Structures are given as C-alpha cells and as structure tokens.
Amino acid sequence: MSAPTNRPVPTHARPWWQRALLTREMLTLAILAVAWVVASATVRGFDGPLTITYLVLDIAPVLLIALPMTLVVATGEIDLSVASVVGLSSVTFGLLFQAGAGPWQAALVSVLLGAVCGAVNGALVAYAGLPSLAVTIGSLALYRGLAVGLLGTTAVTGFPDAWTDGATANLGGSPWPVITLVLAALVAVFALLLHATPFGRDVLDIGRSREAARFSGVDVRRTLLVLFVLSGAVSALAGVYYTLRYGSARGDNATGLELQVVAAVLLGGVSIFGGRGALHGVVGGVLLIGVLGSALRLEGVTVNVINIVIGTALVVSVVAPRVAGGLRVRRRAAAPAGGGPAAGRRTEGDGR
C-alpha cells in the first residue's frame, strides 16, 4: 500500500452521522425503500394488505436461514447445505407427526437433528480443516439424499389446523402473520450476537484474518463449530415452518433455497471474503428480493425476467465495492498528499 504511515491519521475521516448513514447496509435499505415506494405507486395491487402478509410468509424461511448465514459468511466460510437441512427437517417432522408425536416434540427433535447436521459440517470445517464450500456441497447432496430416501416420492400431509395456523395465521386483524414475532425476535438475537458480544467480534476478526484472530486468543475452531451448529438448527426450524406453512412434508421441499439465502446475504452487504457484514443490511437484502419478486409478479413479469433482475442486482452489489475500491486506490495514488474525502481509516469497499 502507498498510504503514508508516518503521517498522523485522523481516527475518523467523516463525522459520525456520515459513518452511520453512508454505509453499504444503508444503501440496501435505501434501495428497498425506493423499490417499495415505486411499487406502491405504480404496481396495481401492491399497496393492499395482502402484500405484507404474503411477503412475510414467503421470505420467512430465507430470512431465518440468512441470520446464521450472515455470521458464517462473515467468517469467510459458507454453508450450502441449509436447504437440504430444511428438507431433512421437514421429512423428520412429518414422520414424527405420523408416528403420533405432538407438535413441540416433533419440532424439537427436528431442530436437534438440524443441529447435528450442522455439527457434522462444523467439525469437518473447523477440526478437519476442510474448505466449507467443498464440505457443504457434499452435505447438500447427503442431507437431501437422506430426506428423499426417507419419504421417497410420497408426502406426509393432513397436519391438524391447529398446527398449521401457527405458521400462517395473522396477528389479530392485522396483515402481519404471527411468524413476524418469531422473525423479529430472532433478528434481534442475532443482531446482538454479532454486534454486541465478544463472540460477534471474534466472528468478524476471524473473517478479517484467521491468523491474527488466533494469535489474539480467539478460539477459531470452536467459533466456527458453533456457527455451523446454529446454521443447521435454524435451517431445521425453517424446515418445520416450511412444512406447516404448506401443510406438506416432502423430501424435495425448499430445493435451491440456499442460493436465495446466499444472494440475500451478499445483497445485504456481507463480504463473501469475510470480515464485514451487518444484520440490518441482510434483513434489507432479504426484503429487497421479496419486494422485487412480489412487484414484478404482480406486473405479470415472467420468472425468468425476475431472476435476471435479482441476479443483476446481486452482481452489481458484489462488483460495485470492488470497482469503488479500485477507484479509491487510484485516486489516492494520484493525490499523494493524502487525506482525500474517501481516504479515511475505514474502507467499506473491502475491495482488495
């Protein structure tokens, strides 16, 4: 780097309000707000109460899984087996229901099984030192295979209304589904975990530099194991929700959901290289994908165009910080006096 080191560097190049507002996360939220306003004004049917109900019900599994995924990606790892855990948990829940278990028992066993699935991933990544991409591509196939193998091409259906209402009913007369409360609570828990605990600091430290984290006393292995266990358990919880929402336990439930989750996490500003990310951005990313899909479907746009729009947004969100980072470096090189407006200590772009 060409940045002069013998010059006193100000602790912050920008006032606090700029640091809070001019971030990657706020940008996602701003785009979300624009998309919402534009859709409400121009898309017929978007401003109705049903939009909120369907939006929350549809994004719930993606948002749930995105919470632990944010932390996993922030360490520089990834968990691609999440959708298969959803399928396996769905099948387990269905089989337990068939065997006569109550809803809480069945849900608890499913979530524990999800935690075991996550622990297997975590042990292979943290203790055997294997790359998480390879490990979880393998377990993606393995867990999906188990799920489909257990139920074959059949489905378990006929869940009592009292069970399924918990997944689909609304709060009082409002358009908000009951599941909103669970989502809000879990978002709060994960936000605190990432941003207000030593554990969260360790997660980001691992993402910035594993070596440095280890030398500063972070138990890298244990942290990674915990994250994968959380990822498995929360995915399994999403599987229980999924089963009750659709009233059908099938081995192929939620196939391909992992890509939506990773897309939302990246769109929310979490660096795929690890080291940076914030939960409000990820919530924004999840909602943005949901709102774009909802508005475009209402306009009768085909699924292929919807995929193109969301895909483009994703590519732009990943590429833009790199481009911005490159520009910043070039500008700094061109102005050796330093101290340009973008040459602060923080480098949001993380484009290197």
Added chain:
Amino acid sequence: MKFTSVVAAGTAVVLSLALAACSGGGDEGGGGDDDVVVTMLPKNLGNPYFEASTAGAQEAADELGVAVEEVGPDAASPDAQVPFINTAAQQGVNALVVSANDPTAIGDALEEARSAGTKVVTFDSDTEPQFRDLFVNQASAEGIADKQLELISEQIGGEGEIAILSASANATNQNAWIALMEEKLASDYPEIELVEVVYGDDDDQTSFDKTAALLQSHPDLKGIVSPTTVGIAAAARYVSTSEYQGEVAVTGLGTPNQMREYVEDGTVEAFALWNPTDLGYLATQAAAALVAGDITGEEGETFEAGRLGEYTVGADGEVLLGEPFVYDASNIADFDF
C-alpha cells in the same frame, strides 16, 4: 463518496431494468377492468407439454374474448407455485387454471384466492377436491384401457399373444389400467391372449432388457402394450433394431417427441395419449364458464366448450376430456412435446 455513487448508478440500472420489465408486462396483461383475465399456471415454464396446453388455452381465450396470462415457476418444486397463486389473488384475476405440483402444498393459497373471488380449475394434475372448483381430467382409466386394447387389436389383426410392459409393480395407476385391460380382454377380445406382464420400473435400461426377455421367452408374441412413456420408448427402441421390427407391434402411452423416430421408421403404427392442447383449451373454456356463472362445479351441469362440444361435470367436480388421442404417421408432425 465515490463508492456510493458507483453503487447508486448500478442500482439505477437495475431499477430501470425492473421498471422496463414492468411496463413490458403491463402492455400484455393490460386492458380495461371489465376484461375477464384467466391466469394459466403450469407446473413449470419451459416444458413443451405445458407449452402445448398453454397454446390451447390461448386458442380458447381468443375465441371467447378473454385474456390469458401464463405465469409459473422455473422448477416444479412443491411450493414454487404458491407465490404465483398469491399474486393472482392480489390481482383479483377472474380464474386460475393450474396444474398442481403438489395436491396439498398449494391448497391454502388456492383457498385464499377463491375467497377473493377467483375461480380455480385444475388440469393435468389435481389438488385435493376441496381446493378447486373443477378438475379437467385428461383421461379416465377405462378410456386408457379401452384405447390401448383397440390399438393393439387393430395392429395384430385381432388375434394372437400379447404382453404388457408396465412401470413398477406397485404403481397404482398402471395396475388399475392393467386390471381393466384384463377384464376387457376376457369379455371383448377372446382371440387375444395376454401371456405375461413384466415391469420395467420406468427405467429405460430395465424396460429395454425386459422387452428383449419377453421376445425370447414368447416366440409367438405378436404385440407389446406399454402404458408408460418410458416403457413404450424403450420397447420401440429394442424392436426397431431387432429382427422383430414389423413382426411385433408396439403400442401404449407415449409422447410424440419420444416416439417420432419409431413411427417414422415403421416400428410403431400408432400410440395413444391425451392431447395437451385440447386439455388446455377445455380447461380455459371451463374456467370461462365458471366466471360467466354458466356452471358452479356441481355434478350434472353442462357447458359448451367451443370446438370440443358440450361437456358435463361429473362426480367430485371432474370434467373428462374424452377418449385418449391417437398419434400416428398422419398427425405426429403436428405435435412437439
């Protein structure tokens, strides 16, 4: 600052793309508020079978003066249709014509759409009966059994040994058809003898091997009936390259694209399946009749379905398309699915 402006520029590109897409979609789906809009929701897009059924839906819509919009997921997973059903409910479309990926998973969504006033017609693949107004059934078990016997009887001259190449031994629909064929053979075709039923498990190689074994163990065999698309194609492939070509008839249920080369090289004279274009046409006619209030889905009601004539609603809100459609050298070129 540069960072934000670059991302903002990128966002502008994305949003304008989205808006361009919106206005594009709006032009097609637009029209006055009084127009009847039917949403066609196949199992997935890009599937030639459903492209044929949507073409039929469009044909019916043009004749009736209603608008048809086709939407659908890109993969046939159980829940993938739900957002599209929700959207139809939000739009308040008049009718939804859907081939269900799962008999229960889309049930809640369909109920919500119906409570918002949308008529629901299933075709090709039904949901549980309480979730829809009508099911347009492509074929009855009797119709399938009769048509296959009729074809094989014509092709072997009304007498001789035949065998059946089925899917798996516990496939419910296959076994129902086979039982009906056995009954019908005993009563109506005394000169034809069913010597063996073999199971190819809907696997191409297994079906191919079973065909070879059948022909070796029954030297006088005159025909093979395979009521499964995988089986009939594998049987035709074996026979087309063997000494039995032209000697042993192959028929059953197949799709035109799989069977084309065997019809063209003379291995297969004719085979049966329903016609998906007619199926989409009838489903759309039925949906329009529901919207117009001509029918409500009660057993015994009748409605006019354009070029297909008059139909009667059967038990459980089912409308039967009719006899299976026969594909042969004279018409196979008209179909692409």
